Amino acid sequence: MNITTSIKTKIARIDTGEVFTYDTLDISQNEFSAAAKALSRMVFSGKIRRYKNGMYYKPKQTAFGELKPxxxxxxxxxxxxxxxxxxxxxxxxxxxxxxxxxxxxxxxxxxxxxxxxxxxxxxxxxxxxxxxxxxxIKNVPLLQLLDVMKDFNHIPDMDKRTGVDFLKKEIETLSKEDKRRLTNFAKEYPPKVRALLGAVLESLSLDDLSGSLKASINYLSSYEFGISERILPTISNWNIV
Structure with missing residues (x-):
């Protein structure tokens, strides 16, 4: 099968509106020149659209015109x-x-x-x-949770109780292994993240995990989150104000 036929076969399997690149089509380095010409011919014929250099999509027609990706x-x-x-x-x-x-x-x-x-x-x-x-792929949900803690004070119009309840619910539903990985990843984040995660873990009675974070923060430092003990009763153990 030549490169043009191969590309047409692969593109036929792609849904309309879905963006694809040379990587998506699994084109090897020595086939780039031939592939570029084949794709240019398909753009010229209207079978595909070039969004920008190296990025393409199959157009979808609707009653309101052509939809972009x-x-x-x-x-x-x-x-x-x-x-x-x-x-x-x-x-x-x-x-x-x-x-x-x-x-x-x-x-x-x-x-x-x-x-x-x-x-x-x-x-x-x-x-x-x-x-x-x-x-x-496996790390991303855990890193996003830690980013919520990192940016906790700067999330627009977020109620602090809502934020704490969200963290508790998300962490509680993690597997035992992911809770451990989350705790280990937190050690690479700023101390305030480790303090907030430690307080949340302690509130969930995950003392083995929270204990591993305790030694990583300075007991003389305080961490301002604007969270009261009514929202998170364990904050005093982590110098959170």
């Missing part, structure tokens, strides 16, 4: 490389998705261990954020 589809291409996750959504966009804020920002933060992702997708402005731990 959804923003979340376009974002995927910055979250994955060669089938592996290298970045994840964080910041206010994430906190909106989690139901912690009603604000819908036009700036999206993508956290990566060793990449700074800056681009624009439609009306979205993509800016980089720091990942304290290597990004993998």
């Amino acid at each position: 959804r923003e979340d589809e376009l974002l995927k291409n910055y979250l994955f490389e060669n089938g592996k996750q290298v970045a994840y959504i964080t910041g206010v966009r994430l906190y909106n998705q989690l139901g912690l804020t009603t604000q819908v920002p036009n700036v999206v933060r993508l956290a990566s261990r060793d990449k700074e992702i800056r681009t624009k997708i439609g009306n979205l402005i993509i800016k980089p954020a720091k990942s304290y731990v290597d990004v993998t």
Whole structure:
């Protein structure tokens, strides 16, 4: 099967509106030139559209005209490389998705261990954020939980009780192994994150995990979250005010 036939076969399996790249099509380096020509011919014939250099999609016609790819589809291409996750959504966009804020920002933060992702997708402005731990598909939900704790004081219009209840519920539903991994990842985050996680773990009677965090924070330091003991009774054990 030649490269043109191979590409057409692979694209036929892709849904309309779904964005694809050379990686998606599993095109090897020595086939790039032939693949680029094949894709250009398909763009010219209208079978596919070029969103930007190296990114394509199959157009979908509706009664209101042609639909462009959804923003979340376009974002995927910055979250994955060669089938592996290298970045994840964080910041206010994430906190909106989690139901912690009603604000819908036009700036999206993508956290990566060793990449700074800056681009624009439609009306979205993509800016980089720091990942304290290597990004993998399995790690992302845990890192996003820790980011909620890191940004707890800066999540727009979030009620503190709502935020604490969210953390307790999410952590409680984790497997024993993921609770342990979450605790270990927290040790790479700033001390305030370790303090808040420790207080939440202690409130859930997970003393073996909270104990491992206690030694990692300075007992002379205090951590301001604006949380009262009515909301989280264990805060005094972690110098949280």
